[in-house]
Amino acid sequence: MVAAGLVARWRSPDGQSLAEEVVARLVAGRGLEGLGLGSHAGRVDLRGLLAPVPSRLRRFESQGWFVEVLGDLITFRNVQWRGLDLSGAQLPGLRFFGSRLADCRLDGANCHDWRLWDTEVADCSFARASLREAAVGTWHEDRRNAWRRVDFTRADFGVRTCWEAVFEDCDFSGAKMTGVEFSQCSLTRCRFAGQLRRVVFDGRDLPGRPAPAPMSKVDFAAATFTDVTFLGFGLEDVTLPPEPDVRLYRRARCVARRGIRMLEGDGSLPAQMLRAVLEDCLRGPGSDSDAFVFVRRDFLSGGPELVAMAEEVLGRAEAECLT
Numbered sequence: 001m002v003a004a005g006l007v008a009r010w011r012s013p014d015g016q017s018l019a020e021e022v023v024a025r026l027v028a029g030r031g032l033e034g035l036g037l038g039s040h041a042g043r044v045d046l047r048g049l050l051a052p053v054p055s056r057l058r059r060f061e062s063q064g065w066f067v068e069v070l071g072d073l074i075t076f077r078n079v080q081w082r083g084l085d086l087s088g089a090q091l092p093g094l095r096f097f098g099s100r101l102a103d104c105r106l107d108g109a110n111c112h113d114w115r116l117w118d119t120e121v122a123d124c125s126f127a128r129a130s131l132r133e134a135a136v137g138t139w140h141e142d143r144r145n146a147w148r149r150v151d152f153t154r155a156d157f158g159v160r161t162c163w164e165a166v167f168e169d170c171d172f173s174g175a176k177m178t179g180v181e182f183s184q185c186s187l188t189r190c191r192f193a194g195q196l197r198r199v200v201f202d203g204r205d206l207p208g209r210p211a212p213a214p215m216s217k218v219d220f221a222a223a224t225f226t227d228v229t230f231l232g233f234g235l236e237d238v239t240l241p242p243e244p245d246v247r248l249y250r251r252a253r254c255v256a257r258r259g260i261r262m263l264e265g266d267g268s269l270p271a272q273m274l275r276a277v278l279e280d281c282l283r284g285p286g287s288d289s290d291a292f293v294f295v296r297r298d299f300l301s302g303g304p305e306l307v308a309m310a311e312e313v314l315g316r317a318e319a320e321c322l323t
Helices: 004-008 013-028 054-063 252-262 269-281 296-302 304-322
Strands: 043-045 068-070 073-077 080-082 095-097 100-102 115-117 120-122 135-137 146-148 166-168 181-183 186-188 191-197 200-202 218-226 229-231 246-249 292-295
Touching: 013 073, 115 135, 218 292, 218 296, 229 292, 246 304, 252 269, 252 292, 252 304, 269 304, 292 296, 292 304, 296 304
Parallel strands: 073 095, 080 100, 095 115, 100 120, 120 146, 146 166, 166 186, 181 200, 191 218, 200 229
Antiparallel strands: 068 073, 246 292
16 A cells, blocks of 8 residues: 555645646656656655646647647557556556556556557556556557566456457466456466456457467466356466366367267256357367366356266267367
């Protein structure tokens, strides 16, 4: 948590003027020297910064500054943030195009509704920050966002859009992650821990989009899965939760086809429910090398008969596919 005094310094008239100057310089891609900001842990001390209302920044346009204001939004184009400590800052609704953030701390910051295009974030921390409704992954003029060595521990990662992004050496431990879809994202040496609920990792080769690289050294060992779905990944180099409720089946599409044949003629409700799950595995593009992650507790709502049938059918179908 950022001390109250660090936030209060931006609330006075002088503090508001300083905040306007800081943001205007950042938008213009200029340095922050001469503002008397001081440093914290080797970074420019902007802790608790309250981003000014965009309309107040228009005054800089007449003083040689380039400040772009779109409605109530502040937009950064082709800028670099380096060595800034923005812990606890209030920065909602920022837009970044073709920019780079490096060696910055945004721990506990309000980054609600951020939108980034063709932007790289490297060696930064968003621990306990709010990225709710943010667009962390976008596809813009055949370019994507990249997040490298970023700490998302205990962040609110309820993002709006996560397409085509690159995540390398990122830590999502304890992040609030419900209903997030990592669509065609490349994940390498990342760690997930804590509750993952209704999360989709979609690595299928979709028309008009480049196929992501296979997941590499992604660690889910300390994660708890609830309705977590993997599509289009073989998962050969992925560590799944070491619990009996989680089972990996190879050659998911083959397993689904054979499982459907095994259920032919069975009109029971459990068979209908399992058939629907297997048919869903065959929808859309995919390959026979794709894997399927079965989480036993996700089937418990259908009753013990469904669980028993799923385990038997999937086990038999996988054995046939692998031979």
